Amino acid sequence: MTERVDIVIGSGPAGIAAAHGLLKRGRRVMMLDGGRDLEPGAENRRQTMAATDPDGWEPAARADWMKPQFTAGPGQIRRYGSDFAVEPATAILCDPPSWFGLRASRARGGLSNLWGSAVLPYARSDLTGWPVRAEELAPHYRAVAEFLPISGRADALEMLFPDLPMTGRVPIQPAPQAAELLRRAEDRTDALAKHGVVIGMARQAVAPGCRLCGMCLHGCPYGLIWSGRHALAQLQALPGFDYRPGDIVRSVAEDVDGAIVTLETGQELRGDRIFLAAGVLETARIVLRSQSGPGELTLRDSQHGFLPMLHRWPNRTRPDRGRFHTLPQAFAELRAADMSPHLVHAQIYSWNEHFPRDLVDNYGRVPILVPLLRGLARRLMVAQIFLHSDHSHGMTLQLAPDGRLKVGLQRNPETDAKLRAAARRLAKAFSALGLFSLPQALRIEPPGSSFHVGASLPMHHAPQAGQSDLLGRPHGWSRLHVVDASSLPAIPATTITLSVMANAHRIATNAP
Numbered sequence: 001m002t003e004r005v006d007i008v009i010g011s012g013p014a015g016i017a018a019a020h021g022l023l024k025r026g027r028r029v030m031m032l033d034g035g036r037d038l039e040p041g042a043e044n045r046r047q048t049m050a051a052t053d054p055d056g057w058e059p060a061a062r063a064d065w066m067k068p069q070f071t072a073g074p075g076q077i078r079r080y081g082s083d084f085a086v087e088p089a090t091a092i093l094c095d096p097p098s099w100f101g102l103r104a105s106r107a108r109g110g111l112s113n114l115w116g117s118a119v120l121p122y123a124r125s126d127l128t129g130w131p132v133r134a135e136e137l138a139p140h141y142r143a144v145a146e147f148l149p150i151s152g153r154a155d156a157l158e159m160l161f162p163d164l165p166m167t168g169r170v171p172i173q174p175a176p177q178a179a180e181l182l183r184r185a186e187d188r189t190d191a192l193a194k195h196g197v198v199i200g201m202a203r204q205a206v207a208p209g210c211r212l213c214g215m216c217l218h219g220c221p222y223g224l225i226w227s228g229r230h231a232l233a234q235l236q237a238l239p240g241f242d243y244r245p246g247d248i249v250r251s252v253a254e255d256v257d258g259a260i261v262t263l264e265t266g267q268e269l270r271g272d273r274i275f276l277a278a279g280v281l282e283t284a285r286i287v288l289r290s291q292s293g294p295g296e297l298t299l300r301d302s303q304h305g306f307l308p309m310l311h312r313w314p315n316r317t318r319p320d321r322g323r324f325h326t327l328p329q330a331f332a333e334l335r336a337a338d339m340s341p342h343l344v345h346a347q348i349y350s351w352n353e354h355f356p357r358d359l360v361d362n363y364g365r366v367p368i369l370v371p372l373l374r375g376l377a378r379r380l381m382v383a384q385i386f387l388h389s390d391h392s393h394g395m396t397l398q399l400a401p402d403g404r405l406k407v408g409l410q411r412n413p414e415t416d417a418k419l420r421a422a423a424r425r426l427a428k429a430f431s432a433l434g435l436f437s438l439p440q441a442l443r444i445e446p447p448g449s450s451f452h453v454g455a456s457l458p459m460h461h462a463p464q465a466g467q468s469d470l471l472g473r474p475h476g477w478s479r480l481h482v483v484d485a486s487s488l489p490a491i492p493a494t495t496i497t498l499s500v501m502a503n504a505h506r507i508a509t510n511a512p
Contacts, residue, residue, distance in 0.1 A: 005030050005242075007261055007271040009249050009286070012110025014484040015277035016228045017144055017501035019235055021508030022275070028240040030271060032261065034106025035245020037229070042082045049221040054213035054323070066218050066353060077103075077114045080219035085113035092281050093407055094400035100407050101449025102299075102395075104281040108245060109229030111279060111451060112497070116347075117204040117216075117225045118328050119150055119498040121163040123343050126388070126492040131461045131470050132503070138163045140502040140509070147234075148501070149207040149226055156189060157200035160333055160343070164203070164498070171201055172210045177311060177319050177350040177381060178329030184433040185330070195429035196335040202328040202347065205497075212323035217352060225327075249278070250403075251290040252480055259479040273511060276472075277484045277504060280454050281397075281405060284486065287457065287474060288399040296398045297466060302452035302491045303392035303415050305444040307346075307383040307423045309435040310376070319351035319378050326352040332383065333494070336425055342388035344422045345493035349382045381435065383426060385442075389455060389491035391418040393447040397456065409447060419444055452496045454485025472507045483507050 006022050008015050011033040019029050038046070049057060049065065067081055079085055086103040089096035105111045121141050124134040141163045154166040174182060185192065185199035192199060205226040215221060223230060235241045252274050253260040259274045276283050284297050328347035335343060356377035364370045394410035420442060427437030460467040463475045472487040473480060483504035485496060492499075 004028065005271045006273045006275060007032060007259065007269065008275045008277060009033075009261070010110060010277035010279060010282070010484065011035075011108055011228050011232055011243070012105065012277060012279060012484070013112050013228055013497050013501045014504040015110070015275070016231045016235070017504040018275045018277055018483045018508040019241065020143070020147060021505040023235070023238055023240060025509065026240075028242075030242045030244060030269070031235075032244050032247040032249060032263075032269070033108060034248055036084050036107040038080055038082055038084050042080045042084075046080055046219070046221050046223075050223070054211055065215060065221070078218075079114045085109075085111065092285065092405055094402060094404040095406065097407060097409070099409070099446045100395070101446040102281065102451060102453055104279055106248065106282075107229070108232060109227045112227045113229060115451070115497060116327060117206055118331075118347055118495045119148070119164075119203050119205050120157075120331065120345075120495045121161050121502070122492050122494060122499045123160050123333075124163075126342055126494070130489045131459050132489075132506070134163065137499070137502050137506060140505040141498065143505055144498065144501045147231070148205055148498070150203055151206045151208070151210075152203035153201050155186070155200035156198050157331060157333070160198060166203065170208050172204060172206060172325055172327070173212060174201065174329050175319060175324035175350045176317055177315070178348070180313055181311070181348065181350075181381070181433060181435075182330055188432050191432040192429050195425060195432075197332055197426065197429035198335075199330055199332045202331050204327050206327070210325060212325055214324055214326055214352070216326045217354070249286055252276070252286060253290060254477065254479040273479045273481060275504075275508060275511075276480060276482045276486075279484055280456060280486050283482060283484055284397045284456055285399070285403070285405055287482070288397070288405075289403060291474070291476065296396055297456040298410065299395040299397060299448070299453050300389035300455040300491050301392045301394060301447050302386045302389055302450050302493055302496070303419060303444070303447065304384055304386045304450040304452070305419045305423070305442050307385055307426065307437055307439065308441050309381045309383060309427075309430060309437045310379045311381055312434045312436060315378060320353070324351070328384070332426060332429075334422060334425055334429075336422075339421055339425070340388065340391060340418065342390065343493050344388075344426075345386045345495070346383040346426055347386075349384065351378060351380065355380045355382070383430070383437075385419060385422055385426065386450060386452060386493040387415070387418055387422065388493050391415060392491075395447055395453075416444060452491055454488045454496070454500075455490055456486045457482050458489045459487050460489070471511055481507050481511055
């Protein structure tokens with residue numbers, strides 16, 4: 001008989017949440033993971049900066065920390081001056097297309113090393129038709145919120161998202177521009193409601209003590225943005241948890257005695273059940289290599305775009321000076337039944353150093369315009385708008401002969417029109433707050449680049465090939481549970497990570 005241990009594959013948010021759920025039941029957990037970590041030199045630099053107040057940082061050290069975020073096209077996002085958190089496209093994909101913005105991670109903590117930390121549950125209206133009811137997810141949102149730090153405050157958003165109460169939470173101090181925006185939104189809720197819009201403070205997975213150093217998009221030197229990398233240390237202190245970095249999974253199988261994992265080295269590991277949380281690309285690769293079923297899976301995306309806006313109120317202080325953070329400052333939710341039965345979600349950002357850089361790069365060919373553009377950037381705010389997967393492009397995944405994935409595009413003919421319509425609706429609402437929006441300058445991003453992607457093995461009451469049951473078990477499997485975003489039935493527009501963690505915790509808590 002097999003040893004009674006459950007195998008969790010992946011140390012990102014889904015893997016961490018599943019491990020918490022299993023350990024709480026008294027199960028033993030073996031976590032397998034690529035385990036790539038920040039290089040010693042970069043980690044030493046981070047520790048040096050963290051030992052000093054931001055006012056004491058040398059300008060050269062600050063500039064070095066803020067080296068360009070993107071290094072090799074869409075998806076190759078850096079943190080801490082390192083590429084450790086994302087694999088090169090060719091590591092997972094065969095002939096990766098230039099438009100494909102999604103990447104896999106084999107890092108300790110997975111893609112949570114570089115996420116934007118925004119957290120919201122899914123609105124109950126967006127769960128209509130799902131095989132899992134909102135009431136079934138609600139206790140697992142609360143369970144995840146016990147070990148996931150969440151900043152924010154109680155406001156109008158709680159009407160739409162009652163499963164994440166914010167009473168007692170500590171907000172991060174908003175930047176001056178964002179503070180004015182939020183004040184205006186509170187004063188003009190009726191005007192916003194006429195456009196179907198609700199605005200509130202952003203919720204972020206950030207521990208108390210933010211130093212407002214403005215380095216969020218480059219990697220918090222103080223380690224306050226939650227990452228599975230940090231959560232692992234807490235799990236390793238618990239009895240019954242075994243972390244095995246450096247183990248890349250090739251395939252999985254099961255027999256009458258339990259579940260089997262085969263590593264790329266050829267070694268086999270046995271356990272009672274497997275909880276697959278490797279991220280949607282790695283999960284697809286493992287599943288396609290492990291079964292004789294469908295040779296193609298379809299990823300569903302939450303397409304996104306960036307809407308630039310200029311605020312018409314005076315800057316009382318220079319937004320590029322002083323203390324501030326550069327995470328999303330506010331959330332805006334659009335309900336427009338004539339456009340979509342689903343929420344449209346927007347994350348509003350105030351000044352960061354990418355604003356003047358982008359303006360100068362795009363419009364600064366005439367040198368005399370550069371000072372004007374930099375001044376304009378100090379009035380710029382940006383709304384990142386997300387659509388439900390029903391209105392977004394999809395992506396097909398097939399197993400290539402060499403064991404990597406081949407990606408194809410499933411075009412949705414209404415995607416661009418829906419994004420532009422959403423931008424126009426939001427622009428009308430934002431005008432009531434003193435924002436002049438530029439819908440004609442909406443920048444639509446490549447498929448997959450939002451990293452809000454999944455539903456390739458969607459849960460279903462009566463799963464068929466290419467689907468999974470309510471415990472994330474793909475059709476034909478009994479001991480394999482897919483617990484990352486791959487098993488979601490669809491991808492709503494609102495933030496994805498908290499809901500993935502809640503569903504992973506639910507599956508781990510209820511698995512036989």
